[in-house]
Amino acid sequence: MTDPPSSRANEGEISQSSVTSERVAATRVLRVVVIAPHPDDAELGMGGSIARLVAEGHQVLILDMTDGEPTPKGSRALRAAESEAATRVLGCQRQQLGLRNREVTHTLEARHAVAEVLRAWQCDTMFIPHPEDAHPDHRAATRIAEDARFDAKLTQSAIAGTPIHPKRLFYYYCTHLRTIPSPSFALDTTEFVEVKRASILAYRSQVIDHAPNRGLLDWLEARDRFIGSQVGTLAAEPFWSRELLSPSGLAGLVP
Numbered sequence: 162m163t164d165p166p167s168s169r170a171n172e173g174e175i176s177q178s179s180v181t182s183e184r185v186a187a188t189r190v191l192r193v194v195v196i197a198p199h200p201d202d203a204e205l206g207m208g209g210s211i212a213r214l215v216a217e218g219h220q221v222l223i224l225d226m227t228d229g230e231p232t233p234k235g236s237r238a239l240r241a242a243e244s245e246a247a248t249r250v251l252g253c254q255r256q257q258l259g260l261r262n263r264e265v266t267h268t269l270e271a272r273h274a275v276a277e278v279l280r281a282w283q284c285d286t287m288f289i290p291h292p293e294d295a296h297p298d299h300r301a302a303t304r305i306a307e308d309a310r311f312d313a314k315l316t317q318s319a320i321a322g323t324p325i326h327p328k329r330l331f332y333y334y335c336t337h338l339r340t341i342p343s344p345s346f347a348l349d350t351t352e353f354v355e356v357k358r359a360s361i362l363a364y365r366s367q368v369i370d371h372a373p374n375r376g377l378l379d380w381l382e383a384r385d386r387f388i389g390s391q392v393g394t395l396a397a398e399p400f401w402s403r404e405l406l407s408p409s410g411l412a413g414l415v416p
C-alpha cells in the first residue's frame with residue numbers, strides 16, 4: 162500500500178489564494194476504503210463505483226479481510242493473481258488483512274487491525290458490506306468495520322497511527338441472500354459496465370471454472386440495469402446509509 166495523498170501544500174513561496182485553492186481541491190479528493198470479506202466481493206458489489214471513483218481522481222483502497230481460499234476451484238496463488246489482475250483493471254490499490262477465510266470473527270484484534278489501516282490511509286469514506294447477509298464472514302466483516310471506524314478515532318490507545326474518524330460510512334451489497342434490502346441511493350455506473358465486467362472475469366476460478374457461479378455476472382448486470390432503471394440511467398449500483406445523508410445541493414440529485 163502506498164501512502165495516502167498529502168493534503169499539505171508544499172513548503173515555499175505560495176500565495177494565499179493558491180494555498181486556499183489547493184486546500185479546496187484537497188478536500189474534494191476522497192480517501193476511500195472499501196472493506197471486503199473476500200477478494201472479489203468489492204468487485205461484485207461495487208466494481209463500477211470503484212472504477213468511477215478512481216476515474217474522478219479519488220484515492221481508493223480495497224481492504225480484503227481474507228485471501229478467500231479455499232474455494233472449490235481456487236488456490237491461494239491463483240486467487241492472489243486473479244485479485245491482482247482485478248485491482249489493475251479497476252486502477253485502485255489493495256491490501257489484505259490476513260484473517261482466516263471461513264473463520265472471520267468480530268474480535269478486538271481484528272477491529273484494531275482495520276483501524277490501523279484506516280489511520281494509515283487517513284480514510285474519510287468507508288464502504289462496507291450490508292449487515293444482512295447469509296455468509297458469517299460477511300456479517301463479521303461488517304461488525305469489525307463498523308467498530309474499527311469508531312476505534313480509529315480514539316486517542317491514547319494502542320492502535321498505531323494518527324487518529325481519524327471516517328466521516329462517511331456506506332454499505333454496499335455483496336450479500337449471499339436473494340435480496341437487496343432497502344437501498345438508500347445509487348451511483349450511476351453506466352460508463353463503467355465494461356470495466357466492472359473485466360474486473361469480475363479476472364476471477365476465473367470463481368465465476369467461470371466453478372460451474373454453479375457461471376450465471377453470477379449476468380445476474381449482477383441485470384441487477385445493475387434494474388437499479389439504473391430506477392434512477393434513469395443504463396446502469397447503477399445500490400448503496401445503503403444508516404446515517405442521514407446531506408447532499409451539498411439539490412442539483413446533483415437525480416432523477
Ligand SMILES: [Zn+2]
Nearest residue numbers: 198199202299
Ligand atoms: Zn465473500
